[in-house]
Amino acid sequence: MKIFILFISATLLACHMHAQVAKKQTIMVSAKAVNGGGVLLKWPVDTLSGNYDIYKRTSLLIDNWGSKPYIKLPGNASSFFDSMLVEGTAAEYSLAKFAGLNTQSSGVIYAGNKLTEPVNSGSIILLIDSNYLVPLTMEILQLKTDMENEGMITHLIYAGRNQKPPQIRAQIIALYNSTKIKITTLLILGHVPVPYSGYFSATGNAPPPDGHIEGSGNHTGAWPADVYYGELDASWSDDEVNCTTGASARNYNVFNDGKFDQTKLPDAVDLEVGRVDLFDLPAFVKSDTVLIKQYLNRNHSWRTGSTVSIERALIDDNFTAFNLASTGYGNFAAMVPSDSIFNNRDYFPAQKQGSYLWSYACGAGSYSSCNGVGSTANFNNDSFNNTFTILAGSFFGDWDSRNNLLRAPLASSSLASFWGGIPKWYVHHMGLGKSIGYGTRITQNNIDFYYNGGFNSSFNSVHIALMGDPTLKIRNLNPPRLLTAQSSNRKVYLNWSPSLGVKDGYQIYRVDSMNNYMKISAQLFTDTFYVDDKNYQTGNYTYAVRAIKLETTPSGSYYNGSGAAITTVNHINGIGEYTNNELNIEVFPNPSQGVITIHFEEECMNLKDLLISDLTGKVIYKTDSGKTCENNFMLINLGSVQTGIYLISGSISNKKFVKKLVVIN
CATH class of the missing domain: 2.60.40.10 (Immunoglobulins)
Incomplete structure (x- = not known):
């Protein structure tokens, strides 16, 4: 040949x-x-x-x-x-x-x-054939959930089969440029309009990739080019190539026909792109909707370790x-x-x-x-x-x-x-x-x-x-399930159902608003419960738990993580609501900009070890002398201390006190 x-x-x-x-x-x-x-x-x-x-x-x-x-x-x-x-x-x-x-x-x-490897997987665009909006609602939701459990932020774009590729690419670029968390991946699901590009010919920019030039199969002209959706910086022209030697009119490429001129990439591809398009496969009898549904179900089983x-x-x-x-x-x-x-x-x-x-x-x-x-x-x-x-x-x-x-x-x-x-x-x-x-x-x-x-x-x-699907990997762990979180006594109590299969333990994370997974501890936990007693601030928190296993492959070894079980909790730390104080104090102004006055209910000449510390325990102010205390009042200037919540603690005549201080600078 x-x-x-x-x-x-x-x-x-x-x-x-x-x-x-x-x-x-x-x-x-x-x-x-x-x-x-x-x-x-x-x-x-x-x-x-x-x-x-x-x-x-x-x-x-x-x-x-x-x-x-x-x-x-x-x-x-x-x-x-x-x-x-x-x-x-x-x-x-x-x-x-x-x-x-x-x-x-x-x-x-x-x-x-x-x-x-880091948990965070960036963001992904699911570019979905609008024909599937209704019949595959649940399967698409499951895919979206699976990806989010793996640390991805998902963005959905629905495209009609009659839209033009430049319109779709413009949507991708606009979304890419507007998101805080970098988009790294694009999954095209269904018969989203296929871009064509290239001057593959014996007289063109390059021969057809399979070698079938004019007179030898005539596989010439433009070929499908999903890279067009993944390359987000360059201009793609449509006014230079005029090639109609292809055996199929589908590959013809002429001026201003919607098929692009580029044969080689005009710039590096930015996104990891994959397409699941099962349209026009009559050999399978089933409709493309049914075939996509079956694919998504297999996808879910694979990435969750069930298959x-x-x-x-x-x-x-x-x-x-x-x-x-x-x-x-x-x-x-x-x-x-x-x-x-x-x-x-x-x-x-x-x-x-x-x-x-x-x-x-x-x-x-x-x-x-x-x-x-x-x-x-x-x-x-x-x-x-x-x-x-x-x-x-x-x-x-x-x-x-x-x-x-x-x-x-x-x-x-x-x-x-x-x-x-x-x-x-x-x-x-x-x-x-x-x-x-x-x-x-x-x-x-x-x-x-x-x-x-x-x-x-x-x-x-x-x-x-x-x-x-470009997000697929060769090994997958079954995730833990049914994660719950309860806030009580200034602690967060986590419980979950175990993952199935072999694992070394579980990793527990707090997840911030930028989808950063922060380990609570470097160690792995083998129990299916955990008490977080180091969450010092009141607020809404997201927790995630993943199964972890040290994998050995012909490439060495790496720590593999399952998709996460994720939950949120409204945590009330209760700092300052101490009922066991032996001595009451007043702090004003509170909130403060760093200069405060403390009023003690007893003579403060016997004050011992007054400390002001942040919520990690770091001491930012200390005095063990009552000489600065006059008439049961003490003036303290904390300087340019950062905005945050602090604890004032100490004792007078062996009577302990603790008070919350809020600083706003």
Whole structure:
């Protein structure tokens, strides 16, 4: 097929074409966390010539690998222990085997040792097909609740099927710019209008990603481009491209037709975008509304730990002379044990006999089929059992088509799918608890930070898209339930029902108005109750409780948290309402701006240890002398003390007193 001639000439990997090229060109690196600190990287011994260079970045926010390798290793090496990785952290490692100037193989892993990720997940926009407003009210509410329990702020936008993409994007941008808590993610639910963009042609900006130029399939013109909704800064033009060579009029792109000119991204994608669109899948008989409802119910079961999958993966590679399947080999090594990655099993027969967390398949394709794999109709079978799948082949990467093969898994059992290998995808961070949307965005933005696969210049192009919910992760804990909170005797009493399944304990948080989760204690609690006796101020409070487990994966170890049980309470601290005072005092003015007068009911020459402290116990004023007390009055200037609630305490002739002071500055 001509599609692959383009790939062969563009590939960066200097390997002769032979069986299992994708596996040979991939360093299937995994990691093991070591108690006390450090991480052991491991990979299979290979027979390729050359030596290893390993690069390291200590933060995902660092946008380069450095000018020199972190370490060099001989060609027969199969492991490396990094003692510098301390507990509680993670680092990303890029491995490459070089023979002279030729790259023989490469791999990457995000490895951690007891990594603790922040609870807060930012904000998400649910961009919902307005056709589902009524029939899927409860399912959408459940999704919204699940996401909020996981620490996300949710925003809903309903869009009609006849709206124009620029109108919808304008709503997204306006919301993005107006929210206090940064929006990071966009889930498109349903047949929200599909943006099209690109000049894919032999004479255009780039060939079609699948290589079918004019005279060889004519998959030319504009392709679906959901990245348009996730890129929020650049201008997208519609007055430059005039291409009508496509076999389908759907791909025509002419001046001012509502389809954009850009083939490569005009700027970096800002949001993690995924789409669940099950419209126009007549092979499944059921309506798209019913199929979406079933998807959302499966989504809820997965993210709450009610459904699990066997942690294994299969690779059904029908293009063994090319490196497309390296997307499977490289990512699976970070998430699935090496002895549970199978490349000798067929895609459909195996996944109808038992569950697979991941699967990969590639072959010559049409819009609804993949040679050596199957067709859209094969997914219409209740016994198909998969959670995340990757497919590659001609045509069906153009996913806005009838009975499209890339969307079909979501109408069956899968929760996410993508066109992997065109270009090469990077979702390996999921091995340490990241979402699939994180890998989607870095793949879309990748030019050469990671090896892009060299396939038809498909990297950083507008067609790269995730089918599925971008917030999904590979491991999920069952959350605690029925959290209650009662305020009594200046304390808050929490009780909850236990989460199901294995866990190390519970983490308890107070949640502020900006959705920040603040741990009450660094320790985990194994009971299903807790008394918060350090909440000193009266007010309305939100509490959250999550199940926590230290997960061990082929990427090391990390602390995983369930969705939270959340409740609110009107807490009355009662500071100053002391009935056991042995001595009464008066404070005025109260509230004060920092200068107060205290009146004692007894002679204050015998005053001992008058203290003024804040609610954490920090002393801001102290006197043990009655010399400043005249006629049972004492004047105190607290200076520029901060606004807040303070306690005045002390004793006269062994009689104790406590009084609340409010300072407003």
